[in-house]
Amino acid sequence: MMCPAGPSRPLYRAAQVRELDRRTIAAGIDGFALMQRASAAAWQVLRQRWPAVRSLGVLCGGGNNGGDGHVLAALAAAEGLAVRRILLKPIDELSGDARRAADMATAAGVAAEPWRPDRAPSDELLVDAMLGTGLSGEVRGAFREAIAAVNASDRPVLALDIPSGLHADTGAVLGEAVRATLTVTFIGDKLGLHTGAAADRVGELVFRALGVNAEAETDLPPAARLLDIAALADRLPPRRRAAHKGDCGHALVLGGAPGFGGAALLAAEACARLGTGKISLATAPEHVTASLVRRPEVMVHGVRGAADLGELPGHADVLVVGPGLGQASWGQGVLQAALDVGRPLVVDADGLNLLAARFPGLRRDDWVLTPHPGEAARLLGVSAAEVEADRPAAVAELQRRRGGAIILKGAGSLVAGPGGLAVCPYGNPGMASGGMGDAxxxxxxxxxxQGVPLEAAARLGVVIHARAADLAAADGGERGLLAGDLASYARFLVNPAMGGDDAAATR
Incomplete structure (x- = not known):
């Protein structure tokens, strides 16, 4: 997906966008004129993306989404393209602006034919104008057949506003959804275009506001914000030239139960590469040598159990607990010690599983929890499928129950905190490998x-992590991307002003 430039982009739910549409029309913009704006914007994007295409198949449903398709078909015909409309809803059954749009295309000489399951789409480019943002139930009947046929074709697909069959609020597939090559969305960007299954359905994303300033409607606050790597500059300013390690914080990583040492080492190294002044690692004694060999800068402590921790947790500014923790007595004792010390926490992996099993009602305002869908399901007492069916609702409910900041990992990772919901636009499939969560x-x-406030740290951490993975993939490809690759790329990201001859610009 394309990522936004500048300030974080607001994301809205479908009902909010419909209200923005209604208010725009009530303010004096004719509804059909707004439809024409949308279609013209999509046509412009189409010509920029596919300048050589000569034939279009426009699949038109009912309502405004179908109307957008009819108008686009008319515009394409006026430019000399061979265009046909494939009707999922007969023109005689249309009304209002959608009927005006269909009549406009008919007057322009655009052919129209009903959808036939025995005739596969064969045009150079397919335009999806079948189902808009109002869809909430599972796609059925002819629409489902048409979506499956579009996906089975080898043709590029332009989706208008949203790929048909994708839930505009959750990013879930409602039975079947178009796999678009490019999606042009209008008026307000939709939350469901940026998380969950949307990663496989939206393709390249282009937003066109059509002259509507959504943020001017202060009584319609965004449902979420799309995060931007540019925010780093505000949160990690240049260090004082006289700074020393004591000024840059002390983090303690607690993990690596007997036989599970690698995860804690990955976490400690990533912690070091992002500029922590002092990093301690408390791990099972058999992992000490590996830590010294891999990263001697980390102060490693071999602990046989919680009793061996002594005063170590109390000396740290923040505790990271969970990587390689295990759920046996070693992990249980270490987690209990971390919870007792009264320091800010990052809880991951088996730390989360132990919270679900042993501390079901525990709520804190000073922790970041980082579940993947399976861990989130255990914390909520539901299935992973239920979490994925509505990722925004799941992460919001976790934050309500558990407090602090919650990161629901996955495609389009979500961050929920007291300040609301945020979505990470970065990351790639190469991150589907072990150890990424530990990093x-x-x-x-x-x-x-280093003093970044809790919710801001959660948002920035997700962005740095995912963007570092993108840089690593750009250098070496997605397959074979390892969690240990991310730390060095993340280091460059947290030093954005670094010049080759300007050490004073480091951040």
Whole structure:
């Protein structure tokens, strides 16, 4: 997906966008004129993206989404393209602006034919104008057949406003959804275009406001914000030239139960690369040598159980607990010690599983929890499928129950905190490998140790982690991307002003 430039982009739910549409029309913009604006914007994007295309198949449903398709078909015909409309709803059954749009295309000489399941789309480019943002139930009948046929074709697809079959609020697939090559969305960007299954359905995303200033409607606050890497500059200013390690925080990573040492080492190294002044690692004694060999800068302590921690947790500014923790007695004792010490926490992996099993009602305002959908399901007492069916609702409910900041990992990671919901626009499929969550937890610990406020640290940590993975993939590809690759790229991201001959610009 394309990422926004500048300030974080507001994201809205479908009902909010419909209200923005209604208010725009009530303020004096004719509804059909607004439809024409949308279609013209989509046509412009189409010509920029596919300048050589000569034939279009426009699949038109009912309502405004179908109307957008009819108008676009008329515009394309006027430019000399061979265009046909494939009707999922007969023109005689249309009304209002959608009927005006269909009549406009008919007057322009655009052919129209009903959808036939025995005739596969064969045009150079397909335009999806079948189902808009009002869809909430599962796609059925002819629409489902048409979506499946579009996906089975080898043709590029332009989706108008949203890929048909994708839930505009949750990013879930409602039975079947178009796999678009490019989506042009209008008036207000939709939350469901940026998380969950949307990653496989939206393709490249282009937003056109059509002259509507959504943020001017102060009684319609955005449902979420799309995060931007540019926010780093405000949260990690240049260090004082006389700074020393004591000024840059002390993080303690607690993890690596016997036989599970790698995760804690990954977390500690990521914590170090993001600028923490002092990093301690409390792990099972058999992992000490590996830590010294891999990263001697980390102060490693071999602990046989919680009793061996002594005063170590109390000396740290933040505790990262969970990587390689295990759920046996070693992990249980270490987690209990971390909870007792009264320091800000980052809790990941088996730390989360132990919270779900042993501390079901525990709520804190000073922690960041980082579940993937399976861990979130255990914390909520539901299935992972239920979490994925409505990721925004799941992460919001977790934040309500557990407090602090919650990161629901996955495609379009979500961050919920007291300030609302945020969505990460970065990341790639190469991150589907072991240890990625451990690297994230270490990065979060580093930001908290350096004084970044809790919710801001959660948002920045997700962005740094995902963007570092994108940089690593750009250099070497997605397949074979390892969690240990991220730390060095993350280091460059947290030093954005670094010049080759300007060490004073480091951040």
């Amino acid at each position: 994230l937890s270490g990065m979060l610990g580093a930001l908290l140790a």
